[in-house]
Amino acid sequence: MSDSNFSLLQALLENQRFICWAKGEKPEDDAYWQQWKLNGPDHAKVLEEAAELINSMEASYPQLSNAHIEHAIGDSLEKAKQIEREKAAANAVAWKGFRRYWSIAAALLLTAGIAWAAFIMHSRDTRKTISYDNDLYQLADRDSIIENENLSASLKYVQLPDGSSVVLHKNSKISYPGDFGKEKRAVFLSGEAFFEVTKNPEKPFFVYANELVTKVYGTSFSISAGKAKSEIVVAVKTGKVSVWSRKDYQSNGTGNSTGLLVLTRNQKATFDRNLRKLTRTESRIPKLLDIPIEEQVFNYTETPVSEVFQSLESAYGIKIVYNKEIMSDCSITAVLGDEPLENKMKWICTILEASYQRQGEKMIITGNSCK
Secondary structure: OOHHHHHHHHHHHOOHHHHHHHOOOOHHHHHHHHHHHOOOOOHHHHHHHHHHHHHHHHHHOOOOOHHHHHHHHHHHHHHHHHHHHHHHHHOOOOHHHHHHHHHHHHHHHHHHHHHHHHHHHHHOOOOOOOOHHHHHHOOOOHHHEEEEEEOOOOEEEEEOOOOOEEEEEOOEEEEEEOOOOOOOEEEEEEEEEEEEOOOOOOOOEEEEEOOEEEEEOOOEEEEEEOOOOOEEEEEEEEOEEEEEEHHHHHHHOOOOOOOOEEEEOOEEEEEEOOOOEEEEEEOOOOOOOOOHHHOOOOEEEEEEHHHHHHHHHHHHOOEEEOOOOOOOOOEEEEEOOOOOHHHHHHHHHHHHOOEEEEEOOEEEEEOOOOO
16 A cells, blocks of 8 residues: 555544444545545545445444453464464475465454554544544534635635624634624634634634644734644734643633633744643744734834735735825824724724725725815
8 A cells, every 4th residue: 555545544544533434433425425435536545445444343343442452463473473383383385285374373463453543542532533624523503613725815704693703814713603602702723714703702713723722812813723734833922812732621621721822922832743742932022823923913003004005905914095195195094903804904094084895805985184
């Protein structure tokens, strides 16, 4: 099996959605996996091998435990050694016997391989089963989830239902419910993004980024949680956030102080995926994603609107359309700080006695002359 196919097989064996389907627990996913087989030349073959392996483990180890599997591995290896000893004692093996020996050895190695795979799957900690896709699959209200993905632009602006701003980096995606509900606001991130969260002490805001959970009430921060990266990092620009590893957060149920790191301005939390360790560091400038909004302060003193709108375009990856000739004499004096873009636009338009409307990736400003 090629390296790429082996990686594909490993990904399937770690995918809870696939495991449930392969065991016959999710027949409603038939269409999804039939389509998945068409996504690559070897996908069908790898899917069949993964399904066979899972069902073999299910049949062989209905009461799976580490002790059972370790015993199976040891037993298989001991039998293989015994065959080797018998072969050496005979000191000569006919071609027929040679073929028979290797057939037996291959069967034993397959048994050991299945046992070992079962052991790995059984004993993996939550790090291997926690992922963006699995998070979404386990949601009870999946049909209400909205997903935004940035496949092309360097930056993509996403406005959440509560007015919070997300600047989504390229090759990143975020999912969230159309209505956050009464108790909390929860979003799921894969990749990199900068957040400006609308303040609401009664309804905390959570970001689930693979193995890391971040909780805020209203602040601005960056998260880097690329699937292939060895670290997940949270960097705070303003305010305060609480950060846990997912394992610590889930183990205490309510997200209490176990494993908790509290971050304030210019601090970072780094989760090492290999060591499964969460650490905090200081940073003069919390520049994590190398995008303009991480450094911009949005403080304006008699600043021409052309410069204000240009700074917003650069920060959020949007286009602001306005009549440059009519509004050429307009200027802004305001401290907008870490307010989400929607709030910034409201303040600016109040100052200018103007109005705005969002149309896709554009903000349309309608205003009068400031002469």
